[in-house]
Amino acid sequence: MLTSPAQIAFTNGNWATPTDPSHCLASLHVQPFSLKHNLAANPLFSIPCLIETAQAAAKRNGDAYIDAGKVAITDKWGAIPTPDLPIEQVMQRLETSGAWIIMKHVEKDPRYKAVLDEFTAFAKDLVGPAKARDFRNPEMLIIVTSPGRMTSYHFDAEINFLVQVHGTKRVWICDPNDRDITTSREIERYYGETESAGDFKAVAEERAMQFLLEPGDAVHIPSHGAHWVQNGDEVSVSLSLNFEFPDWKYKDPFAANHLLRSLGFNPKPPSVNPVANIPKIALVRSVRTAKALGRPVKKLARSAFKGSRA
């Protein structure tokens, strides 16, 4: 909670940093860092209000996800059964159901959009205009989970801020650039094939940073940083406040590498120099257009990259 002025180094509305902002700026996309907020008393995040929010999300195609059951750290997305109950009944049985409920794009409701807009302004001010240019397509997800529930090992593409509003959870977060943990091939598969591309490895447990999140805490989870979560003994309400990088940065060059590898090429990892990735980006965009038009894709890709050293 934002109770001690001495804790606050940079603040805007409901948001603050507990450390010097320069630490956050240096850590963005590289390692986790903590933030603080004042949302725990906001009635928008009470369970009665969230039951209505969940019902609204369930009416929008693809904006509600529910599963319930025991989870292992190695389980993949979609491996846990979906309960055969309306979402409001799952919400009413959270104490005992072992449930995990995700409400996506809640910012479609202007009351939540106001919360997201305030955070976006805070985050952009915190990192400055150059880095803020990468903060595309802000989204708010609300994650409601039963006591003791685990979220298994995975990594995401988004620039993520995990915000704890009610209950506690422990989160383990790995270095996004540790290729022993998140390998280049896994990132290629993530963008080219499946979002469940990250496989748990024992080294991740040895090297992960651990955070205990209580109401009022938040943590930055860098893109491609593998992570997993263990809920405490109470129902948890968390927010995932996300931004997306422009596609040319990671999505297109890694998806192109995945495609090229499937065709027998041995592509180099995407360059940190975006200009060097232009041929790969052009390739993957041409392939998407060809697919949309129902044209053969493999011949196009092979001829585009025959003899290439990309």
Ligand SMILES: [Fe+2]
């Ligand atoms: Fe995640």
